[in-house]
Amino acid sequence: MKLLLSHADILTLKDGQWHTLRDAYLGIQDDTICYLSETAPTEAFDRIKSLPGKLLIPGLINCHCHAPMVFLRGIGSDLKLQDWLYHYIFPTEAKWTDAGVRAASELAILELLGSGVTSFSDMYYRNAQTIQALCEAGMKANLCRSTQGRPELPYEQNTDCKEGLALFDQFHGYNGGKIRIDLCIHAEYTNTPATIEAYSAACFERGAGMHIHLSETQHEQMECIKKYGMTPAALFEKLGTFKNRTTAAHCVWVTQEDMDILKANGVSPVHCPSSNMKIGSGFAPVQQMLDRGINVTIGTDGAASNNNLNMLEEMHLASVIHNGYTGDPTVVKPGDVLKMATVNGARLQGRSDTGNLELGKKADIVAIDFDKPHLIPALDYPAMLCYAVQGSDVCMTMVDGQILYQDGEYLTVDAERIRVESRRALKELYE
Ligand SMILES: [Zn+2]
Known part of the structure; x- marks a missing residue:
């Protein structure tokens, strides 16, 4: 054709x-x-x-997302991060079923496709449900199984990691390569150094990519230094995580030395301006990272902390907030922001065959x-x-x-059916 x-x-x-x-x-x-x-x-x-x-x-590439969280859009807004997580997000997520995640994934895909996203990097669980929805729609994504909440278990008994590896073995390259699987270490503060080290090595063995949250809040940065005597970036480097093609969401509080580490290891930060503003995390040093030649990308984060999956809105914010913050209208230029949302995203996802409109x-x-x-x-x-x-x-x-x-x-999915099923699944989730 x-x-x-x-x-x-x-x-x-x-x-x-x-x-x-x-x-x-x-x-x-x-x-x-x-x-x-x-x-x-x-x-x-x-x-x-x-x-x-x-x-x-x-096509726009949304490099940090938790797509099924569209069903958690707007709950517990305007609270401190820990209150929001422990009193609203985690208790609601505890009620997820496979059918719920499937319906939420379908709803997220409608929103993403309708605002120009052709591929996204998703960190969540029950990922097989999201993959089924993606295959039906014909969309691309890099998915990873989140690892969190089990730091008490030694690596060998960590079922999150086991599920992540099984997901890679089953689905990496699936549906003609539209589906790629990365591994995930949710964050330094939700995992032990032993688990981070072992899982990073398993990632390296498979040649997989790694997706992490990095230096999102000042609290995270300071606690890590207090606990380990080094920043999260230095810790991940020491534990071998950055030997893998790594997606690092947020990077708000990275230091000059951290940025050197990201550059030296080819780590791709994901700038999530809406989420960082809404949660009050701060301003990522985007221009400084670009000046170093770091592969900076853009993501929406989940809809619970945004509250939408609209990449054009993230591009707008990325283009203006740094001007306001630094008092310099020449920083973070639109041409660079457009690269962050396209070609840089393709590089982050390990997809050398997309990201630009050119022959081949x-x-x-x-x-x-x-x-x-x-x-x-x-x-x-x-x-x-x-x-x-x-x-x-x-x-x-x-x-x-x-x-x-x-x-x-x-053209590939029945949007009306998805709306009906979303309402039904939402009723179950919030009953
Ligand atoms: Zn996130």
């Missing part, structure tokens, strides 16, 4: 700079981009889809409707994407050449 997208503007990254092709053509052979030019192709295509007034960008890459493509009043004129597309575009301006989301969302409609 050969599909040609025509008469759209196309944003593509070349030699580290964003370029716009005007009134251009993007051809897709099965799941791969096979043509890209401002000149019409001479070869024949099976189908032509004309998109005047639309901008094509690489997978056709993971999002179309934005620039005919909307608030998007005229569009003199600088990266700036518009970060300062003006809303999640609801996404009019098409395509994964591996297949259109999954278009003009408010979902």
Whole structure:
């Protein structure tokens, strides 16, 4: 099957700079981009889809999410982190069933696809339910089984770790590579050094990726130094975690030395501005990390601490909050933020075949409707994407050449059934 997208503007990254092709053509052979030019192709295509007034960008990659937590959206808001976790989040999560996680995952996928996300990195449990929902929808994700709440058990008896490894063995590369499995150490403070070390070694043996929370709060940073005489980043490095391709969510309180460690080990931090602002965690040193050449990415975190999974909103916040915090409007530029949300995310996920619109890459493509009043004129597309575009301006989301969302409609899943089942599952969860 050969599909040609025509008469759209196309944003593509070349030699580290964003370029716009005007009134251009993007051809897709099965799941791969096979043509890209401002000149019409001479070869024949099976189908032509004309998109005047639309901008094509690489699919957005949400690098830190707890997708099923959409069902916990808004509960216990505006409390201190520990009160919120122990009095609201953990007691509600204790009532999860497989069916509940499945329904919540489906609801999250609707939200993600509808706002231009083609792939996300998810840390949670009962992951097989999320994987089934992803396969039905045709979406990509890196999933990992969270490890938390069992620090009293030695590694050999830690069932969370066992489940994580089994998940990797069963599902890594599943559904034509759309599903990838990482391992997870929830955080330094929810696991013992012995478990972190053993699990990091098991990760290395398998060549898997690792997904952790790192230096999210000042409390976490200070307690770790008090307990171990070193920062969380130094501890993870010492215990061998960073020998693996590592996703480090938040990195709000990392020191200069921590940033050197992240750079030296190729660790990818995930900036989660909504979550950091809502929980009051602080401002991650994003520009300093970018200046060091660190692969900084963007994530929404879970909907309980956000309260949505809208990457365009995260891009907006990432572009403005650091200006306000530092008093310098030149920091964290839109072009860099767009890289964080696309090509850097692909690198974090170990997906070298996506993240940019160029020949030979997978056709993971999002179309934005620039005919909307608030998007005229569009003199600088990266700036518009970060300062003006809303999640609801996404009019098409395509994964591996297949259109999954278009003009408010979902083409692979029954959105109405998902809404009905969500309401039923929510009733059970909150009864
Ligand atoms: Zn998180």
